[in-house]
Amino acid sequence: MEKREFRAESKRLLDLMVNSIYTHKEIFLRELISNSSDAIDKIYYKALTDENISFNKDDYYIKIVADKDNRTLTISDTGIGMSKEELEEHLGVIANSGSFAFKNENQIKDGYDIIGQFGVGFYSAFMVADKVTVISKTFGSEEAYKWESEGAEGYIIENTKKDIVGTDIILSIKENTEDEKYDEFLEEYRLRGIIKKYSDFIRYPIKLDITKSRLKEGSEDEYEEYQEEQVINSMVPIWRKNKNELKEEDYENFYMEKHFGFDKPMKSIHLSVDGTLRYNAILFIPQEAPYDFYTKEYEKGLELYSNGVLIMEKCADLLPDYFSFVKGVVDSEDLSLNISREILQHDRQLKLIAKKIEDKIKDELALILKNNREEYEKFFESFGKQLKFGVYSDFGMNKEVLQDLLLFYSSKEKKMVTLDEYISRMAEEQKYIYYAVGESVDRIDKLPQSEVVKDKGYEILYFTDDIDEFAIKVLMKYKEKEFKSVSSGDLGIETDDNDKDNEKEMEENKDLFGFMKDTLLNKIKEIKPSKRLKNHPVCLSSEGELSIEMEKVLNMMPDNPNVKADKILEINVNHPVFETLKSAYENDKDKLKLYTNLLYNQALLIEGLPIEDPVEFTNNICKLM
Numbered sequence: 127m128e129k130r131e132f133r134a135e136s137k138r139l140l141d142l143m144v145n146s147i148y149t150h151k152e153i154f155l156r157e158l159i160s161n162s163s164d165a166i167d168k169i170y171y172k173a174l175t176d177e178n179i180s181f182n183k184d185d186y187y188i189k190i191v192a193d194k195d196n197r198t199l200t201i202s203d204t205g206i207g208m209s210k211e212e213l214e215e216h217l218g219v220i221a222n223s224g225s226f227a228f229k230n231e232n233q234i235k236d237g238y239d240i241i242g243q244f245g246v247g248f249y250s251a252f253m254v255a256d257k258v259t260v261i262s263k264t265f266g267s268e269e270a271y272k273w274e275s276e277g278a279e280g281y282i283i284e285n286t287k288k289d290i291v292g293t294d295i296i297l298s299i300k301e302n303t304e305d306e307k308y309d310e311f312l313e314e315y316r317l318r319g320i321i322k323k324y325s326d327f328i329r330y331p332i333k334l335d336i337t338k339s340r341l342k343e344g345s346e347d348e349y350e351e352y353q354e355e356q357v358i359n360s361m362v363p364i365w366r367k368n369k370n371e372l373k374e375e376d377y378e379n380f381y382m383e384k385h386f387g388f389d390k391p392m393k394s395i396h397l398s399v400d401g402t403l404r405y406n407a408i409l410f411i412p413q414e415a416p417y418d419f420y421t422k423e424y425e426k427g428l429e430l431y432s433n434g435v436l437i438m439e440k441c442a443d444l445l446p447d448y449f450s451f452v453k454g455v456v457d458s459e460d461l462s463l464n465i466s467r468e469i470l471q472h473d474r475q476l477k478l479i480a481k482k483i484e485d486k487i488k489d490e491l492a493l494i495l496k497n498n499r500e501e502y503e504k505f506f507e508s509f510g511k512q513l514k515f516g517v518y519s520d521f522g523m524n525k526e527v528l529q530d531l532l533l534f535y536s537s538k539e540k541k542m543v544t545l546d547e548y549i550s551r552m553a554e555e556q557k558y559i560y561y562a563v564g565e566s567v568d569r570i571d572k573l574p575q576s577e578v579v580k581d582k583g584y585e586i587l588y589f590t591d592d593i594d595e596f597a598i599k600v601l602m603k604y605k606e607k608e609f610k611s612v613s614s615g616d617l618g619i620e621t622d623d624n625d626k627d628n629e630k631e632m633e634e635n636k637d638l639f640g641f642m643k644d645t646l647l648n649k650i651k652e653i654k655p656s657k658r659l660k661n662h663p664v665c666l667s668s669e670g671e672l673s674i675e676m677e678k679v680l681n682m683m684p685d686n687p688n689v690k691a692d693k694i695l696e697i698n699v700n701h702p703v704f705e706t707l708k709s710a711y712e713n714d715k716d717k718l719k720l721y722t723n724l725l726y727n728q729a730l731l732i733e734g735l736p737i738e739d740p741v742e743f744t745n746n747i748c749k750l751m
C-alpha cells in the first residue's frame with residue numbers, strides 16, 4: 127500500500143491561523159517582538175560559542191516605528207536575520223519554527239530563553255495588516271532579501287538592499303472597519319501600552335519614538351512637537367534580580383506600578399526556585415481588601431509569564447480561593463504552552479507551582495501571626511472572612527490548612543484569639559469550645575443564653591460574621607475538642623442535681639407547659655425549664671444541626687430556602703415571672719395566653735429575630751398596662 131503525505135492547504139491554514147488562534151488582535155506585537163528577541167538571542171548564543179564574534183549589548187535592540195501617513199508599522203531588530211532560504215523555509219511554510227530547530231541544532235538547554243517553538247506567531251501579523259514585508263540580512267552575508275505577502279495569495283522573495291544585519295518587518299495596517307479600529311495600532315500610547323503589557327521583560331531594549339513638545343527656539347509661547355526615542359520596556363524583571371539587591375521599597379514600587387492595590391502590601395514574598403521545576407515569583411499579601419473583593423466581580427489570579435513574556439494576566443489556577451487576595455507574578459520557562467501561547471489546562475507544572483505558592487503563603491501568614499500580631503489582626507479584619515469561607519467550602523477539604531490562621535473575639539480576653547490559644551486556657555473539666563453567635567460583640571455580651579457558661583468561668587468565642595458558625599460546623603473539632611454553641615440544648619456543664627431538678631419541675635408543671643406550647647402552636651418544638659438562665663425569664667435555644675443563627679443567615683440568601691431551626695422556649699423557673707405564670711394558669715387562662723405570647727416575642731427579640739406581629743405585640747403590652 128502506498129503511503130501518501132498530507133498536503134496542507136496553505137491558504138486555508140493561514141486563514142484559520144489568523145482568525146482563530148488568538149483571542150486579541152494586539153497579540154501580534156507580542157509575537158513579532160518575541161521573534162526579534164529570539165533573533166538577537168541567536169546572535170548572542172553564537173557569540174558565546176564562537177570567539178570570532180563579539181557581542182556588544184548596546185548594538186542589539188528592537189525598534190518600533192509607526193508611520194501614520196503611510197499606515198505602516200515597522201518592527202526592526204538587529205538580530206541574526208534570515209537568508210533567502212530561511213525566509214523561504216521559515217516564513218513560507220506554516221508551522222515551521224526556525225527557533226525550534228535552532229534550539230535543537232545547538233542543543234540549547236538552560237538559560238537561553240528562546241521563545242518561539244510552534245512556527246505560527248509570525249502570521250499573527252495578518253490579523254492587523256493586509257500586507258507584510260520582511261527585509262532581512264543574515265549574519266555573515268552581504269546580500270539582503272525582501273519577502274512580501276498579502277496573505278492568502280502567497281509571497282514573493284527578491285533581492286534588496288539593507289545596511290545592517292537584522293530584520294525589518296513592515297506591516298501595512300488594515301483600514302478601519304465598523305467593528306475594528308486598526309488605526310489604534312499606529313498610536314504611540316497604544317503601542318506603548320501593548321509593549322508594556324506583554325513584552326516589558328524582553329531582555330533587549332524596545333525603542334519607540336515618542337512625540338514631545340517644547341518651546342520653539344527664540345519664542346516664549348510657541349510650541350513645537352519633536353520626536354524622542356525612548357526605551358519602553360523594563361528589561362530585567364524584578365523577580366529575576368537577586369533578592370539581596372532589592373529593598374522593600376523596590377517591591378512596593380513594583381506593587382504600585384502593577385496597580386495591584388492602592389495600599390502598601392503587608393508582605394512581599396520573593397521566590398526563586400531552581401531544580402526540576404524552575405520558576406520565579408513575587409507575591410504580595412495586601413493590607414486592605416479592594417472594594418470589590420467580596421463581590422462576584424472580583425477575579426483572583428496571578429500574572430503568568432513564560433520566559434519574561436506575559437502569557438496570562440490572571441491565572442486563577444495558581445491560587446486557591448481562600449488566598450484569592452494574593453497578588454503577584456509567576457515566571458517559569460518550564461510551562462507547556464499551546465499554540466496560541468496560552469497555558470495548557472491541567473498543566474502539571476502549573477499545579478506544582480500552585481501547591482508551592484499555597485504552602486508559602488500559609489507559612490508566611492503563620493509567621494506574621496506569630497511575630498507581628500497587630501499586623502495580622504489588621505490583615506484578618508480585611509481577609510479573615512475569606513479564610514473562613516475556605517474552611518467551609520469544598521466540604522472542609524482545606525480546614526487543616528486554615529484552622530490555625532483563624533481568629534475569633536474572646537469573651538475573656540476581650541480581643542481576637544486563635545483556637546490554639548483558646549484550648550491552652552481551657553479548664554481541665556471543660557468539655558467543649560463554647561461559642562455564641564450574634565450581630566456584634568455588644569449584642570452577644572448581653573445574650574442570656576451565655577450566662578451559665580460565663581458563670582462557670584469558661585471562655586466564649588464570639589461569632590459575628592455570617593459564615594462563622596457554618597465554618598465551625600465543618601471544622602467540627604479543634605485538637606479533639608468539639609465546638610458547642612451556648613444556645614444549644616445540651617451545654618455539657620450541668621451537675622446531676624440540676625438535671626434532676628429540671629426533670630422534677632417539668633413533671634410538676636407538665637400541664638402549664640402543655641398549655642403554653644398549645645398557645646404557641648407550631649412556632650416552637652418544645653417548652654421546658656431552663657438549665658442556663660440566671661437573670662432573664664426566657665430565651666430560645668435550638669436542637670439539631672441547624673441553629674437559630676444559621677436559620678437567619680440561610681433565609682437571607684437570594685433563593686430563600688425558608689428553613690426553620692427546631693426552637694425550644696426555655697423558661698427560668700427561678701424567676702418571679704414563673705410564679706406569675708403558675709398563678710395565671712390556675713386563675714386566668716386568657717391572661718396566660720397573653721403572657722405566653724409576650725414571653726415568646728421577647729425571646730425572639732433577644733435573639734435578634736423579627737417578631738411576627740408587632741402590632742399585636744404592642745397591643746398586648748398596652749392591655750397589661
Ligand SMILES: Nc1ncnc2c1ncn2[C@@H]1O[C@H](COP(=O)(O)OP(=O)(O)OP(=O)(O)O)[C@@H](O)[C@H]1O
Binds near residue numbers: 207216225243245249
Ligand atoms: N525577526 C526575525 N529574525 C529572524 N528570524 C525570524 C524573525 N521572525 C521570524 N523568524 C524566523 O521565522 C520562524 C517562524 O516564526 P514564527 O513566529 O512563525 O514561529 P516561532 O517564533 O518559531 O514559533 P511560535 O509560533 O512559538 O512563535 C522563526 O522560528 C524564526 O526562525
